[in-house]
Amino acid sequence: MASKLKLVVSNDRVSPCYGCPLSGLCRDDAPPAAAVPHTCLEQRCVHLHSGEHLFRVSDEVDQQLHVIRSGDIKLYQHGRDGGQHIIEFLGSGAWVGLESLNQQHRHAGAVALTDCEVTIVPYAQVLSLLDRQPRSAEAFGQMLSGTIARHQQHAAMLRSTSAVQRVAQFLLQRLEQASLPMSRQDIADYLGLTSSTVSRCLSAMRRRGWLTMGQRAYHLPGRLQVEKVAAGTPLMLED
Amino acid sequence: MASKLKLVVSNDRVSPCYGCPLSGLCRDDAPPAAAVPHTCLEQRCVHLHSGEHLFRVSDEVDQQLHVIRSGDIKLYQHGRDGGQHIIEFLGSGAWVGLESLNQQHRHAGAVALTDCEVTIVPYAQVLSLLDRQPRSAEAFGQMLSGTIARHQQHAAMLRSTSAVQRVAQFLLQRLEQASLPMSRQDIADYLGLTSSTVSRCLSAMRRRGWLTMGQRAYHLPGRLQVEKVAAGTPLMLED
DNA sequence: CGTACGTTTGAGTAGCTTCAATTGGGGTGG
């Protein structure tokens, strides 16, 4: 179960930034090739198998951030009642660990939902970049700002009184990619419902033909109706 | 209803940082007095009366952050059903507007719950500070990180199934200062409940002598029991 | 083929919401 670490050194002189996790933060329009430090060239990666932890609750914070190259990860906390509360589902391109920068121990755990490839980005490296490139501080701020905005959206979803409403919003938000790698229980823990209720809501929409579910693939032929449900239109669960 | 703007220029040479909203970010251990730019000396303030908006939903983002000097502010969004969802209650010392850095229009509104004094901090000024003082980038990151962590906590509270549980957690979290400037409706919108339910929960605890409510002052003689309720111990509403 | 686990579905119940009536407190005008 040990994570394999791989050191990747790019030899591509044409575009040294290709594949660099920091490329989203780099703001030098024309970075002088000679001045590019190791930062952009060295990439440490971790491969996670489905179910493996990237880090656990109470782990010591190691001052490292992570960027997901491929796969999906869930961020969770332990609920008061023993169950787990999913904070966020993170997909390809997402940063992991932004909430731990000021803390000594993780208050959230991160588990791979599928096999994952994750790039390790030492926080010091990010700070170093922010130091060298003033404009990237702005980009970094925007990234954190966006994270905050997403959490606010999630909180809004949790306050939607109706269960179908929450499930509909979840589907609309997550079904750009037409696949849901997480279990019903995970969805339930994310939406503040039970897996039974989630299942009932999905079945209700499926019965109406608004949702089709091949074992991993999901589609929304009735996207318009689902949007109405998400907006508050009531929906009888049993037909 | 027009907000009064006041320009305050400090003449105090002894401690130029005193009262500076950026002091929490400044990381120069011994800032050379001669090099201190206007940044630390100019402070624009806004005075808000209870009920006045600092900004509204859909307002254009003016690239300004705010720091609350005194008073309380609520951050809210419009719910699907017409009601408003409170995102966060912000008190003295808190930063306002961190979630809007990457957006063109506000997706949240900010209203004063009490009379407020708010310092205006142009985002450019923050960036300029981050540029000059590399270490303050870390502090800024920690601040945003802390904000994210608080939102995650809030989301966890919203998933607590029981109503009394949510109210108890809210009281424990908010009653360091022994006063709740917001209305029952606001609390309800924050917790994802109705004002009736909030009222009932508070009454239940008051009947048991765990909570006392002078018109503005709140106290928790039964903090221990309230903590148990927050942790999941069931509680009959009617006695 | 059999076991184990996740999902679906079924009744019954608890708890929150809804709607409405009552109380209380703060402000205004007499």
Add this chain to the structure above:
DNA sequence: CCACCCCAATTGAAGCTACTCAAACGTACG
């Protein structure tokens, strides 16, 4: 100073939603 009004808070009763408990089904894996 008191009466009045207005809005917020409280409280009551009824209804409905989502949870609980439980069983049956499907699928993946040995």
